[in-house]
Amino acid sequence: MASQYADAFARVFASRNGVVLFAQSKGATSEALRRTAVERGASSVAVAGIPEGVRGAVAEGLEGIEVIDVGSLRGAEAKEAVARADLSVTWAAHGVAKEGALMEATWDDATKLASCLPMTNVALVSEGSFLPDFHAAMRAAGKIVAESPGPKPTISFIAGPSRTADIESRLLYGVHGPHSVVALVLGWA
Amino acid sequence: MTDRKGLADKVRRALATEGLSDKMWASTSRARGNRAKAIEELGIDVRGMKESVRGLKQEALGDPELPRKFAARVEENGGHVFFAKDGAQAIDYVAELAKRRGADVLVKSKSLTSEEIDFDHALEARGVRCIETDLGELIVQMAHERPVHLVMPAAHKSVADVASIVSHGLKREVPQDPDAILKEVRAYLRPMFLSAKVGVTGGNAGVAETGTVVIETNEGNGRLVSAAPDVHVVLIGAEKIVRTWEDAAEVVSAAAISATGQPMTVYVSAFTARSPLGGEGAGRELHVIILDNGRSKMKSDPRYSEALDCIRCGACMNICPTYSVVGGHTFGHIYPGPISIPWTANVHGIDNAAYSELCIACGLCKEACPADIDMPMMIAEVKQQLVDLNGQPRVNRFFAGSETLARLASATAPLSNWSLRPRAARVLMEKAFGVDRRRTLPAFSRKRLRSRLRGMDAGDGSAGKVVYFPDVSADYNDPELGVKAVGVLAALGYKVEVPKLRWSGMPYLSYGEVRKAARVAEYNVRALEGYVRDGYEVVSTEPTAAYMLKDSYLTLVPGEGSSLVAAHSHPFFEFVEPGLGKLALTATRGPGVELGFHIPCHDRALTVGGPAVRFLRAAGYGVKVIETGTCCGMGGTFGMKAGALGFDLSNAVGERLFDLFRGSRCGLAATESSVCAAQIHDGTGLEAVHPLHLVDVSRR
Numbered sequence: 022m023a024s025q026y027a028d029a030f031a032r033v034f035a036s037r038n039g040v041v042l043f044a045q046s047k048g049a050t051s052e053a054l055r056r057t058a059v060e061r062g063a064s065s066v067a068v069a070g071i072p073e074g075v076r077g078a079v080a081e082g083l084e085g086i087e088v089i090d091v092g093s094l095r096g097a098e099a100k101e102a103v104a105r106a107d108l109s110v111t112w113a114a115h116g117v118a119k120e121g122a123l124m125e126a127t128w129d130d131a132t133k134l135a136s137c138l139p140m141t142n143v144a145l146v147s148e149g150s151f152l153p154d155f156h157a158a159m160r161a162a163g164k165i166v167a168e169s170p171g172p173k174p175t176i177s178f179i180a181g182p183s184r185t186a187d188i189e190s191r192l193l194y195g196v197h198g199p200h201s202v203v204a205l206v207l208g209w210a
Numbered sequence: 211m212t213d214r215k216g217l218a219d220k221v222r223r224a225l226a227t228e229g230l231s232d233k234m235w236a237s238t239s240r241a242r243g244n245r246a247k248a249i250e251e252l253g254i255d256v257r258g259m260k261e262s263v264r265g266l267k268q269e270a271l272g273d274p275e276l277p278r279k280f281a282a283r284v285e286e287n288g289g290h291v292f293f294a295k296d297g298a299q300a301i302d303y304v305a306e307l308a309k310r311r312g313a314d315v316l317v318k319s320k321s322l323t324s325e326e327i328d329f330d331h332a333l334e335a336r337g338v339r340c341i342e343t344d345l346g347e348l349i350v351q352m353a354h355e356r357p358v359h360l361v362m363p364a365a366h367k368s369v370a371d372v373a374s375i376v377s378h379g380l381k382r383e384v385p386q387d388p389d390a391i392l393k394e395v396r397a398y399l400r401p402m403f404l405s406a407k408v409g410v411t412g413g414n415a416g417v418a419e420t421g422t423v424v425i426e427t428n429e430g431n432g433r434l435v436s437a438a439p440d441v442h443v444v445l446i447g448a449e450k451i452v453r454t455w456e457d458a459a460e461v462v463s464a465a466a467i468s469a470t471g472q473p474m475t476v477y478v479s480a481f482t483a484r485s486p487l488g489g490e491g492a493g494r495e496l497h498v499i500i501l502d503n504g505r506s507k508m509k510s511d512p513r514y515s516e517a518l519d520c521i522r523c524g525a526c527m528n529i530c531p532t533y534s535v536v537g538g539h540t541f542g543h544i545y546p547g548p549i550s551i552p553w554t555a556n557v558h559g560i561d562n563a564a565y566s567e568l569c570i571a572c573g574l575c576k577e578a579c580p581a582d583i584d585m586p587m588m589i590a591e592v593k594q595q596l597v598d599l600n601g602q603p604r605v606n607r608f609f610a611g612s613e614t615l616a617r618l619a620s621a622t623a624p625l626s627n628w629s630l631r632p633r634a635a636r637v638l639m640e641k642a643f644g645v646d647r648r649r650t651l652p653a654f655s656r657k658r659l660r661s662r663l664r665g666m667d668a669g670d671g672s673a674g675k676v677v678y679f680p681d682v683s684a685d686y687n688d689p690e691l692g693v694k695a696v697g698v699l700a701a702l703g704y705k706v707e708v709p710k711l712r713w714s715g716m717p718y719l720s721y722g723e724v725r726k727a728a729r730v731a732e733y734n735v736r737a738l739e740g741y742v743r744d745g746y747e748v749v750s751t752e753p754t755a756a757y758m759l760k761d762s763y764l765t766l767v768p769g770e771g772s773s774l775v776a777a778h779s780h781p782f783f784e785f786v787e788p789g790l791g792k793l794a795l796t797a798t799r800g801p802g803v804e805l806g807f808h809i810p811c812h813d814r815a816l817t818v819g820g821p822a823v824r825f826l827r828a829a830g831y832g833v834k835v836i837e838t839g840t841c842c843g844m845g846g847t848f849g850m851k852a853g854a855l856g857f858d859l860s861n862a863v864g865e866r867l868f869d870l871f872r873g874s875r876c877g878l879a880a881t882e883s884s885v886c887a888a889q890i891h892d893g894t895g896l897e898a899v900h901p902l903h904l905v906d907v908s909r910r
Contacts, residue, residue, distance in 0.1 A: 033473070091488075099488030100438060104404055119252075120463075120473040130437040131488045137433045155474055156459045163455030166420050166482050173287050173420070173482035175437075180476050183430035187346035187364050188372050188388045189233070190240050196345055196392055197399065198430025198477070 026118035026151035027206050033121025034204055037181035038194060043148075045208040047078040053205055054082030054143065058108055061141045061201070067091050067106035069135035070127060075145060075210050079110055091131050099131035109135040109199075113146040113179075115161060116206070119154035122180035123204055126165055133175055142199040144179065148208045214603055214855065217565060221854040224536040225862050230366055231535040234358070235866060237365035241528040242839045244471025245578075252473055260582040263464045266457040267519040267581055271449060271509060276418050277500055280451045283421025287483040289496035296503045297327025303499060304329075304410070304443060305336040311441055313338065313407040317399075319425070319432040320344040321412030322360055322522050323447045323501055325544055326557060329410075340410070341402050343431040345395060352379035358538040359546060360524040361469045366537050399431075409435035413446035414465060414521070415458040416498075422482040423498065424458045426465065426475040433479055442484060444498045448505050449518040461521050464580040468523035504557040513591045517552040519581040526575035526585060531841035531863040532568045541568050548575040552588040560599065566592045567606075567855055570845025571720040572811035573757065586719065587765050593722025602721065605644025605856070609847040610721040613713045616686040619654040627653045646857035649850045650892050652687040652884065659685045659692040660708055666696065673703030673789065675746040677738060679779075681755040682713045683884035694902045695751045695782055701909045702789040707746065711737055714755040719762065720846050731758070731766040738779075739771040748779040749786075751900065753882050754846070756781040757812035781813065783821035783882070783901070795829035796906040799878060804832040805904070806876030808867070808890060810883035811841045822882055822901050829905040836874055838866045844889035861893065868893035880904060 031041040042057075044050040058066060066083050069091035080088070089102045103109070111132070113123035123144050127133040136142045152158045155178070162176040183198030194200050224230055249256060270276055281291040294300035308316060316333070318324065318340050330340040330351065342351040346363035350356065353375045357363030364372065373386040376394060384394050403409075411432050413423040423444045425432045436442045452458055458480075466472045484496035508514045527533045527547030538546025543554040543562045548569060555563040566589055575585040602610065619626040629635055636647040645651070659680050669676075676699050684692035692708070699706045715730030738748055738759075750756045759779035763772045797803070805826060809819035819835060826833045843849060843863025848856060871879060871894045879890045879898035887898035 037476070094488050096488045096490040100404060104400070122474060122478075128485060129487065129489065130485045130494075133433065133437045133485070137430055137437065155463055155478075156456065159455045159459035162480060163417070163420060163422075166422060166455075166480070172485065173422075175482070175485055176480040177433060178474065178478040180472075180474055182476070183428070184476055185345045185392070185429050186470075187344070187349065187362065188367075188391060189369055190237055190362070190365075191369075191388050193388055193392050196396060196429045196431075197343065197403075197434055 024148055024151060026153060027116065027148050029118040030116045030121050030151060031206070033119070034181060037121055038184070039121070039181040040201065040203040041206065042203060043206045043208060047209065050075070050078040050205065050207060051082035054079060054110065057141070057143055057203055058083060058086055061108055063108035063141065065089060065106045067103045067109040067135045067139060069109065069132040070112045071110065071145065072112060075207070083110070091135050094131065100134055103131060103134045104138050106139045108141040108143065109139040110143045110145065111136045113144045114150065114165070115158055116146045116151040116204070117155055117158045117178065118151050120180060122155065122158070122178045124158050124162060125177040125179060126162070126174040127177070128172055128174050130175070133177060136177070136179065137198050140195065140199060141201045141203065143203045143205055145205050145207055147210045148206050213564065214567070217567060218854040220540045221536055221568070221859055224540040225854070225858065229368065230537060231862060233366050233368065234537045235534050237359070237362050238528040238534040239839060241470060245468060245525065245528070246839070248467050248471035248473065252467070254467060259464055259580055262460050263521065263581045264519060266452055266460055270452045270457070271515070271518055276451050276453065277448050280416050280418040280421055281498070281500065283418065284498050287421055289421070289483060289498055292497065292499045294499050294501045294503070297332070300327055300445060300499050300501055301329065301332040301336070305333060305338055307441065307443065307497060308338045308408055311407050315402070315406055316340045316408045316410055317343050317402050317406040317435050317439065318410040319412070319427060319435045320347050321410065321445055322545070323412050323445050324410070325357060327501070327503060328544070329445070341399070343399055343403070343435060344427070344429060348395065349375055352376060356539065356544060357546070359527060360522055403434040403438045406439045408441040408443060409439040410443045410445060411436055413444050413450055415461045416446050416451040417455055417458050418451055419454050420482055422455070422480050424462060424478065424480045426462050426478050428476045430477050433477055436479065436481060440487070440493045441495045441497065442481070444496070446498065446500055448500050448502055465521045465523040468525040468578070468580040508556045514552045514556055514588055516583050517549065517556070517588060519583050520549050521581060523580060525578040525580065529574045529578040529840050531572060531843055532570055532859055534840065535859070535862045536568070541565055548585045548589065549583065551592050552585070555592045555595065560592070560595050563592050564596060566596065568859070570841065570848040571716065572841040572845055573815060574811050574840060577814050584765060587762065590719040590722060590724050590727070594724040597722045605851050606721040608643040608645070609850065610717050610723050612717050612847060613682060616654065616682050620656060620658060620686040623654040623656040640852050644852045644856070645850055646852040649857055650888060651850070652683070652888065654686055655689050657689065659689040662689045662693050663696060663708060666693070667700050668696065668707070669700035669705045670703060671705030675744070676704040676706050677741045677746045677748045678706055678708045679711060679748055679750040679755050679759065680708065681750060681752040684751055687884065691751060691900050691902055694907070698786055698793070698902070698907050699749065701793055701907060702786060707741065709737060709741070714752070714758040716754050716758055717846055720848065728766040731763040731772070735763055735767055735771045735775050738775045742774050742778045746778070747785065748775060749782050750779070751782040751882065751902065752884065753781060753810040753813035753816065756816055761815065781816045781821070783825050784817045787821045787824065790825065790828060792910055794908050794910050795825070797830045798904055798906055800830065803878055804834060804876050805878050805880045806836045806871050806874050806896070807833050808842060808879060808881040808886055809835065809837055810881060810886045813882060826880060826901050826904065831904065834874055834876055836867070836870045836876070838870065842867050842886050842889045844885045846885055849889055860889065864889050864893045871896060
């Protein structure tokens with residue numbers, strides 16, 4: 022049973038051409054990832070910024086597919102490896118209900134590039150992390166930045182796939198960033 | 211010296227360019243529609259949003275230390291800050307940085323501030339190529355043009371145009387298919403993002419409390435530009451710095467809603483420090499350039515300081531009627547649209563702001579602005595500066611003196627009316643004064659309103675006391691309207707006075723005679739203040755007059771008097787609506803006549819036509835509100851002026867409304883504004899009248 026915020030998020034995110042999946046267990050998470058990777062024909066997947074407790078489910082879901090562990094790569098090598106990936110799996114610190122957005126906090130630009138470069142980005146988000154709206158999320162973001170003791174993170178809100186309306190106002194997706202963004206809402210993490 | 215002929219030629223060319231007006235109109239009307247839909251669906255309190263954005267901007271701009279506080283935080287987090295006095299300093303800084311880092315190519319996401327200082331060309335001249343990565347910006351860069359709109363830079367280009375431009379730019383054939391164009395652009399830019407050593411972004415907000423820069427994009431190019439290269443340069447106007455994250459949230463969400471009707475843009479990114487890449491931080495740099503370029507001067511000038519509240523959403527250009535048919539290459543200098551006028555005058559020089567004549571003073575830009583910037587008043591000030599410098603063109607002098615002309619024409623009526631009818635007289639008038647021969651001119655009444663009212667029942671005062679403000683039309687042209695208005699007020703039990711007043715003075719603002727407008731306002735406020743203190747309410751049937759009394763006079767003659775008058779002034783139908791139950795309303799046309807109703811621009815800030823429509827419906831009419839979402843194009847007397855800087859441009863705007871009227875099959879048009887009625891009549895052939903002329907009113 023999804024929370025009220027997660028439900029609201031799902032409605033808005035889907036209306037912005039995002040895809041929302043719910044997973045209530047580790048197994049369901051692995052299965053959703055596996056299915057998504059297969060459906061998108063992904064042969065290499067960049068994985069970045071996934072918290073410890075979720076890594077197992079991710080690894081299991083991507084079994085048999087080339088996985089690029091972005092955190093293990095150094096410097097420009099990380100950037101180039103991410104650019105080669107067909108799909109990425111990243112972590113969102115919060116979901117934003119009213120505006121249908123994901124909030125990502127990254128301390129390394131290779132992690133940020135993982136949600137920018139591949140054609141498909143699967144962002145995992147805990148169902149318990151949802152905030153009511155953008156204003157609340159910005160307050161939370163400001164707090165993360167202010168209270169971060171060492172290097173300050175970059176905060177990115179992502180409200181669907183990359184889009185443009187610069188040609189005769191026609192809505193087109195995937196101009197620079199992902200053509201498809203899948204929010205995988207985890208009820209168990 | 212203002213080159214009016216050059217401006218007229220530009221307008222003529224824009225109107226004659228096949229498809230330009232249609233593309234601009236389609237883009238702006240879609241943006242208007244999306245904004246309206248978002249406001250409704252998200253339940254946005256527009257007034258609250260305006261107050262909030264305006265409040266936080268004013269607070270930020272009122273703190274002279276804020277840019278320093280912001281800079282200190284950026285530096286604490288390892289970033290570099292450079293305060294650039296002008297564009298040249300900013301460009302020098304970037305050119306030196308590029309040289310130091312061995313970068314001969316930069317990638318850049320959309321930055322309006324960079325447009326302001328002609329960043330790309332200036333760097334190109336220093337041997338550094340700047341690649342625009344926003345699709346619209348890339349299209350105009352490849353076409354060697356300027357953006358036509360702040361948010362939709364290539365709104366004037368068709369798919370075929372874009373395919374041709376991109377084919378030429380990439381030196382390979384690109385099909386006339388948006389998806390195919392997109393794939394080509396993605397393939398072209400991807401290696402640029404990955405190989406560039408320096409990336410440049412703008413900043414929608416700088417957050418002083420943490421030294422954070424917030425940017426909004428839909429395409430995601432801003433994220434790539436800021437993450438992939440080792441060096442990230444932010445070019446941000448000093449006015450973009452706000453105090454807190456909450457303030458930044460307010461700014462970016464107001465911008466997204468107002469620009470495109472999105473609850474938020476697809477990407478909102480906030481950078482506080484340069485992050486390492488793959489664990490390596492060496493050589494990763496963040497440079498924040500805080501640009502002044504005339505902003506300090508604007509801040510200290512009370513006429514223009516509000517322009518710094520602009521959040522660059524483009525809503526003012528989406529609603530601007532004349533911009534929407536000629537586009538930003540004609541209605542603009544480097545920045546396009548209404549807000550560009552004060553910016554251009556201050557940042558690029560007053561001589562470059564002569565296109566301010568294309569503003570027809572409809573006031574809609576202020577209505578659409580999420581920061582409630584009083585653009586109409588600032589534009590009037592720019593026009594006044596131009597008049598002071600170059601003198602007033604004869605045609606504008608003629609129309610700015612409409613009150614005197616009306617007095618003269620009324621005193622000599624009906625001779626004045628007859629003398630203006632023959633074609634030869636109109637040709638002469640066009641040549642001598644610039645009054646377009648094609649425009650139907652209003653007839654003048656020999657007997658003015660106060661004479662007409664002599665001996666008439668002026669009400670018993672049982673409901674209260676009212677001053678009726680006729681303005682020019684109900685005094686000199688159509689006093690019968692004033693008689694009907696007074697009759698309705700008297701029937702409701704109001705004691706009505708029509709004291710000696712001057713006109714509202716709006717044409718003075720339209721033609722850049724702000725000081726004269728202030729004198730008129732002062733006269734009227736002084737005349738009305740005593741009545742208001744004596745318990746009178748002020749009522750006008752002319753929406754422009756009500757708007758002046760309630761809004762413009764507050765700026766023209768600030769003080770207790772104008773505040774008092776504004777608080778007690780009312781549009782006619784809004785004022786009488788609560789008492790309509792006491793009256794018998796009988797439609798004078800019909801039965802079964804359906805009216806096409808037009809909302810005058812100045813009433814959009816007041817009643818949005820609601821009470822007038824309900825009045826007509828209560829009298830038994832079927833009423834269809836017919837609107838394009840912007841002005842009819844008449845702009846007071848603008849549409850009476852000859853040629854491209856008048857009638858032609860006015861008609862190009864009006865055509866969109868005329869088409870709707872023609873398609874509505876309404877047999878009659880109703881509108882509260884005398885000049886809108888003239889425009890609709892001339893454009894459609896329909897009889898167009900004030901609602902009061904369509905209803906007989908008596909006490910039940």
